[in-house]
Amino acid sequence: DAMVIQNPRYQVTQFGKPVTLSCSQTLNHNVMYWYQQKSSQAPKLLFHYYDKDFNNEADTPDNFQSRRPNTSFCFLDIRSPGLGDAAMYLCATSRGGRVQETQYFGPGTRLLVL
Amino acid sequence: QKEVEQDPGPLSVPEGAIVSLNCTYSNSAFQYFMWYRQYSRKGPELLMYTYSSGNKEDGRFTAQVDKSSKYISLFIRDSQPSDSATYLCAISWGGGGNKLTFGTGTQLKVEL
Numbered sequence: 027d028a029m030v031i032q033n034p035r036y037q038v039t040q041f042g043k044p045v046t047l048s049c050s051q052t053l054n055h056n057v058m059y060w061y062q063q064k065s066s067q068a069p070k071l072l073f074h075y076y077d078k079d080f081n082n083e084a085d086t087p088d089n090f091q092s093r094r095p096n097t098s099f100c101f102l103d104i105r106s107p108g109l110g111d112a113a114m115y116l117c118a119t120s121r122g123g124r125v126q127e128t129q130y131f132g133p134g135t136r137l138l139v140l
Numbered sequence: 141q142k143e144v145e146q147d148p149g150p151l152s153v154p155e156g157a158i159v160s161l162n163c164t165y166s167n168s169a170f171q172y173f174m175w176y177r178q179y180s181r182k183g184p185e186l187l188m189y190t191y192s193s194g195n196k197e198d199g200r201f202t203a204q205v206d207k208s209s210k211y212i213s214l215f216i217r218d219s220q221p222s223d224s225a226t227y228l229c230a231i232s233w234g235g236g237g238n239k240l241t242f243g244t245g246t247q248l249k250v251e252l
Contacts (some may be wrong), residue, residue, distance in 0.1 A: 068242035124231040125172045131183030
């Protein structure tokens with residue numbers, strides 16, 4: 027049973043062409059996260075939502091934005107992708123915001139920028 | 141200096157071997173320690189979670205934390221080919237809305 031679903035699994039975009047990645051969850055969790063994972067690097071938190079409250083990491087570029095229209099869905103918008111934005115983008119959810127709450131990850135969307 | 145350091149491997153062992161995976165961290169404020177397993181083309185999944193120094197066992201897996209040395213380990217006994225994956229340590233200081241700092245991951249291959 028899929029719990030955290032990411033679409034598409036692979037996305038190819040052109041340099042500078044806006045792209046949107048999507049995440050949905052069937053867990054009814056309050057918190058949703060977006061991570062960027064470049065090849066052979068650690069996943070890096072970009073931002074997260076606690077319900078409708080948006081929390082941006084200080085070093086997340088302005089080029090990255092997010093929307094959460096309802097509990098189930100969260101989107102990652104990259105306004106003008108550069109070659110350096112090619113990465114795996116992971117969505118995760120947790121029931122609450124305490125560290126003891128397990129984060130459940132989706133399979134990721136691999137973004138290629140041409 | 142990175143907050144969390146992890147040997148990227150790859151590490152190749154024969155089936156049945158004991159595997160030791162390690163991370164070091166620099167911030168003594170970190171209190172919560174996790175190990176995630178990531179299969180190829182999948183997202184990470186939580187394997188083990190510990191809070192205090194000492195050992196925690198779950199089947200073939202043992203997580204060990206030494207806060208005095210800022211060193212954490214994951215031991216896998218009787219390793220199986222199905223254990224072949226990338227193992228990421230993840231650490232948190234407990235605030236920031238469940239913010240995790242991940243290591244780069246160690247790629248493990250268990251050979252038949």
